[in-house]
Amino acid sequence: MSDTPRLTCDIDDNQIATVTLNRADKLNAIDMAMFQAVNQLTKRLKNDKSVRAVIVRANGSDFCSGLDVKSLLTNRNDALKLLFKWWPTLPNDAQRFSIGWREIPCPVIFAIHGRCWGGGLQLASGGDFRIASPEANFSIMEAKWGLIPDMGGALAFRELMRQDHTLEMAMTAKVIDADTAKEYGLLTKIADDPYATAYDLALECINRSPDILAANKKLYHRTWWSSPGKALCLETWYQIKVALGKNRAIAARRERTPEDKPSYTKRQFK
Incomplete structure (x- = not known):
């Protein structure tokens, strides 16, 4: 070898x-x-x-x-x-x-x-x-x-x-x-x-929040072939999780002040 x-x-x-x-x-x-x-x-x-x-x-x-x-x-x-x-x-x-x-x-x-x-x-x-x-x-x-x-x-x-x-x-x-x-x-x-x-x-x-990148990936992998009910359930649950995270507020500030974009924190979504 x-x-x-x-x-x-x-x-x-x-x-x-x-x-x-x-x-x-x-x-x-x-x-x-x-x-x-x-x-x-x-x-x-x-x-x-x-x-x-x-x-x-x-x-x-x-x-x-x-x-x-x-x-x-x-x-x-x-x-x-x-x-x-x-x-x-x-x-x-x-x-x-x-x-x-x-x-x-x-x-x-x-x-x-x-x-x-x-x-x-x-x-x-x-x-x-x-x-x-x-x-x-x-x-x-x-x-x-x-x-x-x-x-x-x-x-x-x-x-x-x-x-x-x-x-x-x-x-x-x-x-x-x-x-x-x-x-x-x-x-x-x-x-x-x-x-x-x-x-x-x-x-x-990577211009977007690391939490929404992780959430989107997990959501579509888990629901692509699932029942409609499971897809809608996880969509709502993951939205709540990312909405409560620090990176959601940072993403909003980056859009409001594009000339001075704050950095995202490390990924929190699991």
Whole structure:
């Protein structure tokens, strides 16, 4: 195993965290060390109230070529560790690789270039936004290896794509281009410089209260497929919580005095 860290994470003066996949020599293919690094980082970012937005990008020619099949499928113990669950409805380590980003209470933006295949696509589908370069391409690649997508794809793909498009990609392992991926709903935007565009979007988001960013994310993740009653209940409850917070008053002052904007306090919404 290489001593090179699988991820780097840098937080700048705007409290925007840039996470970089760092296995360029293997096209950022996902091995056990990559699973562990991502899952540890998402837990840490989830609990860091000072982080305002997260951007995920990759070093090298490709965002992520998918699973490191040689590394993982030849090691039965690693495969069992990834699939093991304490309870059937709780995520295992393979699924946390994608859905862990959903639990971070701030915007998570993926900046994608080159190949985004298999587990790489499921990883990116766990974010709130996906911005890709025009030459990027995408595939639910698991069918090539006689497998199904099992890293949270059952959640993410149903929210992003029509069922027939998801089935077509999962059953054929076909590769689609960026325009098709945007048509299918997998992409938010296509941009020549995905990271710069992602950073501009992050700046737009952090101009707003960190509490409303967290509340909106939690509200729509919890109610997108819920009953109308639950959606209306949580909408009211979360509104009360953010309205009583310090950042609601700060947001109002920022709008009234744009020439002298006070800074927001750290996120309080849970």
